[in-house]
Amino acid sequence: MAGIHVLARDRGHLPGLDGVRGLAILLVLGQHAPTRPLIDGFVGVTVFFCLSGFLVTTLLVRQLQTGTIAVRAFYRRRAARLCPGLLTVVAVTMVVLLLVRRDLTVAQTFAPAGAAVTYTTSIFDWTDHVFATKDYFNYTWSLSVEEQFYLLWPFALLWAYRRNPKLFAVLLVTLIGISLTLDLYLGLSRKVKYDQHEYFGSDTNALPVLVGSWLAIVILNGWLPRTVRHLAPWALLAVALLPVLASRNQTYSPSLVIVAGTGLTLVTLIGVVVRPGARAGSLMASAPLRWLGERSYSIYLWNVLARITALHALGHTALGDVAWIAMFVVLAEVSFRFVERPMLARFR
Secondary structure, eight states, X not given: OHHHHHHHHTTTOOHXXXXXXXXXXXXXXXXXXXXXXXXXXXXXXXXXXXXXXXXXXXXXXXXHHHSOOOHHHHHHHHHHHHHHHHHHHHHHHHHHHHHHOXXXXXXXXXXXXXXXXXXXXXXXXXXXXXXXXXXXXXXXHXXXXXXXXXXXXXXXXXXXXXXXXXXHHHHHHHHHHHHHHHHHHHHHHOOOSXXXXXXXXXXXXXXXXXXXXXXXXXXXXXXXXXXXXXXGGGHHHHXXXXXXXXXXXXXXOHHHHHHHHHXXXXXXXXXXXXXXXXXXXXXXXXXHHHHHXXXXXXXXXXXXXHHHHHHHHHOSSHHHHHHHHHHHHHHHHHHIIIIIHHHXXXXX
């Protein structure tokens, strides 16, 4: 319970939550590395989604508990946080494509860039309308899924949660059940090598965002069941199992990875929030993970362009991994310090 009091006092932010974000980006990088040590590193995106649902819902519900949601301010903050870095990397990528990919038409370059900045990449991907640029912009699918959710979520809280929080929590559990059923059905009932919808779908990826949102609501209202609190001591094991899950080849059933990743992330978050001083909370609050977490968005944006460059120059080698890390760390740090933080401070 001490962690819950800290969360309430510290405006929803615990140092360990930055570390969870750092863990998520490490899992993603494990898949993106030229040597690809973590085949299913896309579980990192599931961790991001669950954490995002928890943090954003914490912010919005706290506003409702003291008045109402400042919707315009909410979207302005998100735009200030996300758009400067995204627009910068999209502009640089377009220049690179126009210079080095002469096989692409101007339209083939501008179309995925437009999808990236309008947060619609996931829609094109899961309906099997993949852009010719492929990896150059395809990583923005996860940003699309997240922003599509937050187009609706503040209004759902304003309309339904404010009227009856307990009924809303029940409705949210129902939606979680539907999403879980869909993912289990897709993962267990079909044998396909690769399904665009299963991997990129906004519906198939709804589970972690909904679960993170549910956790925020029950914690802020003091409804966290004692049985759920008993999961906190298992948080360190959950953290250890996430890279194990990421190292298995589940290309045939990504929805099962989403289910397992959501469960492990839920246990991790409960541990970090309820028992921040325990081993899992202390690990997530460590300086290296927090450093990564603070820059995770910048790293996510720039590591793909760096990866393509490293693969072109050095191939799938350990030296390629080293060059890739050096490139994305420099690019992400420059973006974080000189683009993202200044713009966020200005528009706040």
